[in-house]
Amino acid sequence: MSSQPAASPMSLPNYLEARPGILSWLTTTDHKRIGVLYLASMMPFFLVAASFAVMFRLELFSPGQQFLTNDQYNRLLTVHGVVMIFLFIIPGIPAVFGNFFLPIMIGAEDVSFPRINLMSWYCYVSGAVLALISVAVGPPDTGWTFYVPYSVKTHPNVLLPMAAAFILGWSSILTGLNFVATVHRLRAKAMGWFEMPLFVWSLYATGWVQIVATPVVGITLVMVLLERFLGIPIFDPARGGDPVLYQHMFWIYSHPAVYIMVLPAMGVVSEIIPTFSRKKIFGYRYIVFSSIAIAAIGSLVWGHHMFTSGMADVARIVFSFLTFFVAVPSAVKVFNWLATMYKGSVWLAPPMVWALMFILLFSIGGLTGLINASLSLDVHLHDTAWVVSHFHFTMFGGTGVIFFAALHYWWPKVFGKMYNNTIAYLAAGIFFFGFLATYLPLFFAGARGMPRRYADYLPEYEIYHKISTIGSWFLFASLLLLLGNLVYSLFKGKRAPISPWGGATLEWRTATPPPTLNFDGEPDLSRGAYEYPEQVDHD
Amino acid sequence: MLLAASEITRAVDRAFFLIGGVSLLLLAGITVAMVILAVRFRRSRVRTTSQVGGHTVLEITWTVIPTIIVMWMFYVGYGGFALMRQVPKNHMVVDVTGKQWVWSFSYPKERIDASEMVVPVNTPVLVNLTAPPEDVIHSFFIPDFRVKEDARPGQASYLWFESERMGTFSILCAEFCGKDHSKMYTWLKVVSREEYEQWVEKQQMKKFRPLEVGAMMDPNNPGFGKDQLNIDGAVIFGAACVSCHGSAGDGSGLPGQARNMTILKDWKRSAKVTDIYRTLSEGIEGTQMRPYPNLTPWERIAVAHYVRSFSKEPRPEDTLEDCQAMIEEYGLDKVQAPKQTIPIERAMELLVMEAGGRALTGEDALRGVNP
Ligand code: HEM
Ligand SMILES: [Cu+2]
Numbered sequence A: 001m002s003s004q005p006a007a008s009p010m011s012l013p014n015y016l017e018a019r020p021g022i023l024s025w026l027t028t029t030d031h032k033r034i035g036v037l038y039l040a041s042m043m044p045f046f047l048v049a050a051s052f053a054v055m056f057r058l059e060l061f062s063p064g065q066q067f068l069t070n071d072q073y074n075r076l077l078t079v080h081g082v083v084m085i086f087l088f089i090i091p092g093i094p095a096v097f098g099n100f101f102l103p104i105m106i107g108a109e110d111v112s113f114p115r116i117n118l119m120s121w122y123c124y125v126s127g128a129v130l131a132l133i134s135v136a137v138g139p140p141d142t143g144w145t146f147y148v149p150y151s152v153k154t155h156p157n158v159l160l161p162m163a164a165a166f167i168l169g170w171s172s173i174l175t176g177l178n179f180v181a182t183v184h185r186l187r188a189k190a191m192g193w194f195e196m197p198l199f200v201w202s203l204y205a206t207g208w209v210q211i212v213a214t215p216v217v218g219i220t221l222v223m224v225l226l227e228r229f230l231g232i233p234i235f236d237p238a239r240g241g242d243p244v245l246y247q248h249m250f251w252i253y254s255h256p257a258v259y260i261m262v263l264p265a266m267g268v269v270s271e272i273i274p275t276f277s278r279k280k281i282f283g284y285r286y287i288v289f290s291s292i293a294i295a296a297i298g299s300l301v302w303g304h305h306m307f308t309s310g311m312a313d314v315a316r317i318v319f320s321f322l323t324f325f326v327a328v329p330s331a332v333k334v335f336n337w338l339a340t341m342y343k344g345s346v347w348l349a350p351p352m353v354w355a356l357m358f359i360l361l362f363s364i365g366g367l368t369g370l371i372n373a374s375l376s377l378d379v380h381l382h383d384t385a386w387v388v389s390h391f392h393f394t395m396f397g398g399t400g401v402i403f404f405a406a407l408h409y410w411w412p413k414v415f416g417k418m419y420n421n422t423i424a425y426l427a428a429g430i431f432f433f434g435f436l437a438t439y440l441p442l443f444f445a446g447a448r449g450m451p452r453r454y455a456d457y458l459p460e461y462e463i464y465h466k467i468s469t470i471g472s473w474f475l476f477a478s479l480l481l482l483l484g485n486l487v488y489s490l491f492k493g494k495r496a497p498i499s500p501w502g503g504a505t506l507e508w509r510t511a512t513p514p515p516t517l518n519f520d521g522e523p524d525l526s527r528g529a530y531e532y533p534e535q536v537d538h539d
Numbered sequence B: 001m002l003l004a005a006s007e008i009t010r011a012v013d014r015a016f017f018l019i020g021g022v023s024l025l026l027l028a029g030i031t032v033a034m035v036i037l038a039v040r041f042r043r044s045r046v047r048t049t050s051q052v053g054g055h056t057v058l059e060i061t062w063t064v065i066p067t068i069i070v071m072w073m074f075y076v077g078y079g080g081f082a083l084m085r086q087v088p089k090n091h092m093v094v095d096v097t098g099k100q101w102v103w104s105f106s107y108p109k110e111r112i113d114a115s116e117m118v119v120p121v122n123t124p125v126l127v128n129l130t131a132p133p134e135d136v137i138h139s140f141f142i143p144d145f146r147v148k149e150d151a152r153p154g155q156a157s158y159l160w161f162e163s164e165r166m167g168t169f170s171i172l173c174a175e176f177c178g179k180d181h182s183k184m185y186t187w188l189k190v191v192s193r194e195e196y197e198q199w200v201e202k203q204q205m206k207k208f209r210p211l212e213v214g215a216m217m218d219p220n221n222p223g224f225g226k227d228q229l230n231i232d233g234a235v236i237f238g239a240a241c242v243s244c245h246g247s248a249g250d251g252s253g254l255p256g257q258a259r260n261m262t263i264l265k266d267w268k269r270s271a272k273v274t275d276i277y278r279t280l281s282e283g284i285e286g287t288q289m290r291p292y293p294n295l296t297p298w299e300r301i302a303v304a305h306y307v308r309s310f311s312k313e314p315r316p317e318d319t320l321e322d323c324q325a326m327i328e329e330y331g332l333d334k335v336q337a338p339k340q341t342i343p344i345e346r347a348m349e350l351l352v353m354e355a356g357g358r359a360l361t362g363e364d365a366l367r368g369v370n371p
Helices: A021-027 A030-061 A068-087 A090-103 A114-137 A159-185 A198-230 A243-277 A284-300 A311-342 A352-375 A377-383 A385-415 A421-447 A459-492 B007-040 B054-087 B193-208 B223-227 B235-241 B272-281 B297-308 B320-329 B344-354 B362-365
Strands: B092-099 B102-107 B112-114 B117-120 B125-130 B138-142 B146-153 B157-162 B167-173 B185-191
Touching: A021 B112, A030 A068, A030 A090, A030 A114, A030 A459, A068 A159, A068 A385, A068 B117, A090 A159, A090 A385, A090 B102, A090 B272, A114 A159, A114 A311, A159 A198, A159 A284, A159 A377, A159 B272, A198 A243, A198 A284, A243 A284, A243 A311, A243 A352, A243 A385, A284 A311, A311 A377, A311 B054, A352 A377, A352 A385, A352 B007, A352 B054, A377 A421, A377 B054, A377 B146, A377 B157, A421 A459, A459 B125, B007 B054, B092 B117, B092 B138, B092 B146, B112 B193, B117 B193, B125 B146, B146 B157, B146 B167, B185 B193, B235 B297, B272 B297, B320 B344
Parallel strands: B092 B125, B117 B185
Antiparallel strands: B092 B102, B102 B112, B125 B157, B138 B146, B138 B167, B167 B185
């Protein structure tokens, strides 16, 4: 193939049209189709979990019981958290955009193990189906953390959601494994490690965390099930177990998991900002090392979730100390992104607007994280609405926002259609307003002592809850608008060009949408991932 | 929030404003920089870029400075924490138990149990936390004092606070514990020392004078003394009465002489608690049923309840007047709880528990066997 003159980009059928029929999709091993499958199966869950949040926020509009009993509240809250974490935010960016773009960005035809890749999607779907069944037979009410001994005692069915989380863990491990292998084995020969796009680097670092940390949660969940169904005492104090051990094991995974959530998002930011500033990324190597540092230090700080759970005081102090160091590489990234804009030519297209919104919201999340990491402050703030706000700023304002940024950035490439810009801006604007209105008040409520996971509250917190509930309506509306705009473009959108934003990474130099094996001929590696001419050659 | 109610509160708030203030400054810096960059270098204005890819000195600067800042934050946060974990010597103690979904308080030194928490102002209070082994994790949280610690089933933990202000503060459960997690709150009353002492006295009276409340003398509840007085009538009966009355109360110990308590018709006095109390206080003259001055009033009440449980016949009820008459006659309203002492059987219970065994009751306790 490579000996022939390069065919015109449109000569090969694109991956969407290559093989028609539902069955061809369900048995596909094309990493791009698998990415799309992930996207299609993920969005309904996201919307359902978001609407659950709107429902229980409505219950919190006023003190006293409105229309949800305590029990219903707890269950909606748990399903909201479980779905958002395990079905949306952990798999989100790697499974959808990583699958689709990682091979393209390193000039590969597919991932190393395409069939395992398909299997990971089936794991995802089975986990999701189990979660659905559990909702149907009686949703869990434990909170997404499944803390023992409550989770081994409570009546509602916890077997199913735990089994679901277990299987979803497999999906995550398989994806991580595939990415690590692909980066090592299938990277174009001409592309050195430090020439890889930063999104690839971040997925690579994430892949290792997924492989190393995820088994721990699997093991933990199995232990809980052994305890609950075979009566083997491990965590239950009534039978001589130790509930704090569970918390350690849970957070040994789940803290690194927040980096599984956020590292890929940071990678996306490192793509979007150079593209829309038409500038070489500032401090490439520092961004790479900061990703690795986050992945490494992030594995040593889980105890900051347990400052009041009865750990030894020395352990609390050490964990607090270490936690502060995770903030440094994240700050380094923010500074490098900002520096990238300096002397660039900034185009505030929708993806860039989302990326800048990320910097703002994620900074709020990160800085409030510093407050949480301070021992004496966390004692007060732990398990209050403050923490709820903090983690929505990091996960939703961070990873969630970048998921939307990535959707707007790569949508034209994935589906070959342009969406309506005006509506995209409008949705982003409403989102921003709704987001701040929903979560800022929770900082105040939490600082005043409003605990989290409360189906009801004392009247003194009413004002914060009122604002927050109203905010959630805007937030939800913006999500519908945003997704509606994208879906509409599939039918009515203009055809997208090869490179609507003028990006320099490889995906912008293959057809839109790309052909099944990604490139028509050999990928063109003559231009670096962040190489732009001094004169702007793109509008 | 924001009422400086204690030294810890002040330390935490100070750290909050310091760290929060610096964070806000950083946030403002980032935001302003972002807006300026986006406006100053917007595409409609800038068409010629400068492709600089990095700057080592800058990178080192913005790595080192944040490192210093966060170390300082750690130090500030640590300061308040050290204070939280060092309980002053002159503290009082309250044992707090979290159960789904109530907090209960007991004052080991004052020997009282309460459903509300009352402490004197300007006194360090050590709160020992736990939850029953078969319960779940709770977290004891007093927002106004900025303290929180989990109460774990079957394990011990602690926190302390000292209030400089009198008033009522909320106590909340901060660890999700099931259906009524959000209802698991109660109030902490910080009062003057005098008021506190009055409260303690009242609690003790309540505990040791259950006769005031006629309704509490439930004939169907032979365990009455155990629950309400913390005294097990069965233990006393086992120690002092079985030799004559038999362990089933049928008089088999001293056949034909001691009263068969399963039948009520031959009694000289009635089977009202107040009448049994009289028998125990005065004895029955001319018989072997002697008075028991060595039993404390509340022990007599406990064993009286136990005695009543032997018979399945309908038992005569004490009226409120009966109770009042007895309180007056024996001066029960003036009886003080014995300070610093506990009933023998309670002491035995505690000893056995400390030794790691299950608390013994009834005859087991007397025989001292550990099942
Ligand atoms: C419409 C958008 C959303 C709204 C209005 C919302 C609102 C809330 C609120 C108010 C709570 C705390 C409730 C309580 O503590 O009683 C909560 C919990 C939570 N949310 Fe969201 N949220 C939204 C989206 C998200 C997203 C996108 C994520 C994931 C990135 C997420 C993850 C979580 C998690 C993990 C919890 C904790 C659940 C638990 O305590 O077990 N939420 N949400
Ligand atoms: Cu964490």
